[in-house]
Amino acid sequence: PQDPGVLKLRNKIMESLEEQLQLPIPLTWLPVSFVLRQHAKEKGVSWLQLKDVEEVVTKACSQDEDGDEVNVSDVLSFYHSLGHIRHYADNRHLHDIVFTDIHWLTNVISVLFCPRPKQSQEAKFRSQHDLLE
Secondary structure, eight states, rough: OOOHHHHHHHHHHHHHHHHTTTSSGGGGGGHHHHHHHHHHHHHHHEEEEHHHHHHHHHHHBBBBBBBEEEEEEEHHHHHHTTSSSSSSOOOOTTTTEEEOHHHHHHHHHHHHHHHOOOOOOOOHHHHHHHHOO
């Protein structure tokens, strides 16, 4: 038996999320973000292959509250919109990858756009580059 106050709070949170995202969110989806990050951490990576994610999400959710099978694309879209993961389903180069560590992804992108200065550049610019990191 759960505390009535906890149940009321959980229901209010779910109502707020559904209102903001304009879709109902099954309670079975709630642990998915944590489970995905934990799975990636155990593998020592910051991203997972989509096929691995599909297995993990299916196990974590088993079935939604209506008894239907979970729609992995909907779950990924939900957590992508919250900023917990990144899944670029429409990108032909990235659609099979789910990024579970947003901080790591941001660092990778910053390296692409802000490469380290060459030794021959002035020290002034190297120190300014360090401010970007």
